[in-house]
Amino acid sequence: MTAPIFDQIAVIGIGLIGSSIALAARESGAARKVSLFDRDADVRKRAKKLRLGEVCDTAEAACDGADCVILCVPVGAIGETTKQLAPALKAGAILTDVGSVKESVLGEMQAHCPDKVFLIPGHPIAGTEKSGPEAGFPSLFREAWHILTPLPQREEDYNSAVDRLAGFWEMLGAKVEIMDAGRHDRVLAITSHLPHLIAFNIVSTAYDMESVGEGEVVKYSAGGFRDFTRIAASDPTMWRDVFLNNRAAVLETLGRFTEDLAALQRAIRWGDGDMLMKEFERARGIRKAILDAGQDTSETNFGRNTKDKN
Amino acid sequence: MTAPIFDQIAVIGIGLIGSSIALAARESGAARKVSLFDRDADVRKRAKKLRLGEVCDTAEAACDGADCVILCVPVGAIGETTKQLAPALKAGAILTDVGSVKESVLGEMQAHCPDKVFLIPGHPIAGTEKSGPEAGFPSLFREAWHILTPLPQREEDYNSAVDRLAGFWEMLGAKVEIMDAGRHDRVLAITSHLPHLIAFNIVSTAYDMESVGEGEVVKYSAGGFRDFTRIAASDPTMWRDVFLNNRAAVLETLGRFTEDLAALQRAIRWGDGDMLMKEFERARGIRKAILDAGQDTSETNFGRNTKDKN
Numbered sequence: 010m011t012a013p014i015f016d017q018i019a020v021i022g023i024g025l026i027g028s029s030i031a032l033a034a035r036e037s038g039a040a041r042k043v044s045l046f047d048r049d050a051d052v053r054k055r056a057k058k059l060r061l062g063e064v065c066d067t068a069e070a071a072c073d074g075a076d077c078v079i080l081c082v083p084v085g086a087i088g089e090t091t092k093q094l095a096p097a098l099k100a101g102a103i104l105t106d107v108g109s110v111k112e113s114v115l116g117e118m119q120a121h122c123p124d125k126v127f128l129i130p131g132h133p134i135a136g137t138e139k140s141g142p143e144a145g146f147p148s149l150f151r152e153a154w155h156i157l158t159p160l161p162q163r164e165e166d167y168n169s170a171v172d173r174l175a176g177f178w179e180m181l182g183a184k185v186e187i188m189d190a191g192r193h194d195r196v197l198a199i200t201s202h203l204p205h206l207i208a209f210n211i212v213s214t215a216y217d218m219e220s221v222g223e224g225e226v227v228k229y230s231a232g233g234f235r236d237f238t239r240i241a242a243s244d245p246t247m248w249r250d251v252f253l254n255n256r257a258a259v260l261e262t263l264g265r266f267t268e269d270l271a272a273l274q275r276a277i278r279w280g281d282g283d284m285l286m287k288e289f290e291r292a293r294g295i296r297k298a299i300l301d302a303g304q305d306t307s308e309t310n311f312g313r314n315t316k317d318k319n
Numbered sequence: 320m321t322a323p324i325f326d327q328i329a330v331i332g333i334g335l336i337g338s339s340i341a342l343a344a345r346e347s348g349a350a351r352k353v354s355l356f357d358r359d360a361d362v363r364k365r366a367k368k369l370r371l372g373e374v375c376d377t378a379e380a381a382c383d384g385a386d387c388v389i390l391c392v393p394v395g396a397i398g399e400t401t402k403q404l405a406p407a408l409k410a411g412a413i414l415t416d417v418g419s420v421k422e423s424v425l426g427e428m429q430a431h432c433p434d435k436v437f438l439i440p441g442h443p444i445a446g447t448e449k450s451g452p453e454a455g456f457p458s459l460f461r462e463a464w465h466i467l468t469p470l471p472q473r474e475e476d477y478n479s480a481v482d483r484l485a486g487f488w489e490m491l492g493a494k495v496e497i498m499d500a501g502r503h504d505r506v507l508a509i510t511s512h513l514p515h516l517i518a519f520n521i522v523s524t525a526y527d528m529e530s531v532g533e534g535e536v537v538k539y540s541a542g543g544f545r546d547f548t549r550i551a552a553s554d555p556t557m558w559r560d561v562f563l564n565n566r567a568a569v570l571e572t573l574g575r576f577t578e579d580l581a582a583l584q585r586a587i588r589w590g591d592g593d594m595l596m597k598e599f600e601r602a603r604g605i606r607k608a609i610l611d612a613g614q615d616t617s618e619t620n621f622g623r624n625t626k627d628k629n
Binding site: 135195196202207220221245250259267271273278282290298 | 395444445448463464505506507509510511513514515516517518519520521522523524525526527528530531533535536537538539540541542543544545546547548549550551552555556558559560562563566569570572573575576577579580581583584587588590592595596598599600601602603604605606607608609612
């Protein structure tokens with residue numbers, strides 16, 4: 010058995026990600042002890058029942074003695090939570106998070122994080138559309154990327170803290186990547202934030218069609234729509250905070266998307282089949298690159314339920 | 320063993336759908352004999368190797384003696400193919416298709432279909448992102464909806480032909496639904512055509528981002544983008560024809576989508592979190608309706624490859 014990376018970690022916020030970290034840290038042996046806190050008393054009660062670790066009644070109690078504190082709260086709550094926890098953090102501890110936006114939150118975290126604590130923001134590219142402590146499972150991070158966006162300082166003890174945190178995520182099965190916060194936000198705007206916004210939007214549009222009933226949309230959703238509803242089932246609070254905090258990159262990406270869509274719309278209106286062919290063939294090329302890179306082995310099968318595949 | 324519905328079917332166009340019909344018809348015993356034709360000599364050669372049935376060198380030869388001729392060509396080729404085949408169709412035979420658009424094609428089909436032949440357009444809500452004869456598999460239609468859009472005539476022999484064709488698809492495992500052609504096109508515009516257009520478009524937008532490399536898009540595609548690339552890998556010719564032939568319904572649906580997206584964009588720009596929350600919660604509701612209706616048992620798992628799930 011490999012030695013634990015941390016003697017104790019504290020998980021603040023017990024949703025899908027927080028509960029998965031707790032389960033994965035214990036299953037992998039990456040942490041000897043896991044303490045947890047959620048501001049929702051009912052969630053704390055459920056987390057106790059699920060035996061996710063030592064569920065504490067205050068965030069401060071959960072952080073007491075922790076070598077690594079992981080904020081698993083929505084992006085919009087990270088600054089405030091850092092402020093609240095600061096006095097409870099142990100000297101030499103690591104403070105990290107799992108937020109989907111990094112740059113806008115960094116200032117607030119830095120402002121409140123004590124000097125003696127190593128602030129190393131992070132983001133696991135992993136998830137499902139489910140929410141809450143019951144949604145967690147220990148293999149969630151396996152083979153997934155985990156992006157760390159360390160501060161641009163390079164003291165040796167800080168670097169060694171980054172190595173320790175990277176080692177922790179690797180024990181959970183993740184592949185760790187170091188990236189600048191601003192770059193992270195631009196990459197995620199196109200690979201994650203815009204796709205989610207589009208999915209939320211198309212589901213809303215379908216909802217409002219007077220000419221097609223909701224029942225029909227549901228019944229024939231297998232023609233492509235269903236994949237979007239799955240993405241659009243993700244946690245609303247989390248995504249609201251993502252869009253409000255990665256505003257610039259999302260608006261820039263969205264502007265390009267809308268421009269490109271207008272060009273397709275015009276081609277449809279004027280019957281420009283060559284333009285449509287050219288664009289659709291290009292899109293196919295990117296899919297091939299993803300398959301070649303081994304980034305996806307799953308398949309679309311839009312007639313039936315995926316579980317019935319064979 | 321149930322008796323075959325048709326003594327002989329002819330499959331014209333040997334792609335994903337055509338080859339799946341050939342395999343399913345033989346496996347289920349819904350047709351005693353399957354003859355096939357594709358205008359591409361290489362595809363015919365591959366179809367022979369795959370033993371999909373009696374692969375003929377002309378479309379006329381494939382239709383010779385067939386009780387049911389199924390056009391599995393792109394929507395834009397259905398009219399021309401009907402015209403070409405008309406003299407070869409047997410009296411009392413059924414002529415059907417699998418096109419994703421029904422109304423605009425109907426006129427052309429009717430103009431060329433001989434009086435003695437029962438014209439019954441159809442559309443299976445089934446598929447994968449793969450193309451070509453090798454992509455077919457016999458269970459593709461199992462539990463999938465198959466929509467028939469019969470002509471608004473009600474002679475008894477026509478109705479009995481509709482029953483026979485419905486029975487054929489049911490033997491292939493499909494659930495058959497009768498629908499008006501115009502309604503079909505409006506329902507599919509929102510449940511299938513718009514989702515595909517959006518998917519093609521977002522993949523193009525990602526391709527053109529100078530600030531984010533294609534490699535990074537591929538690497539971090541698990542954050543949501545990957546699901547779109549899968550949909551966008553579908554056959555370009557097929558989809559070009561869909562958009563050109565369902566122009567009015569697609570443009571109407573797309574107009575609403577763009578309007579709704581502009582409202583979300585504005586909410587992001589002005590920091591209107593309440594509006595975003597309201598929309599995202601609504602989207603979640605539709606997902607729940609789909610799950611309640613048993614229309615999807617699959618899950619998003621965007622960190623990893625779906626096949627590694629457990």
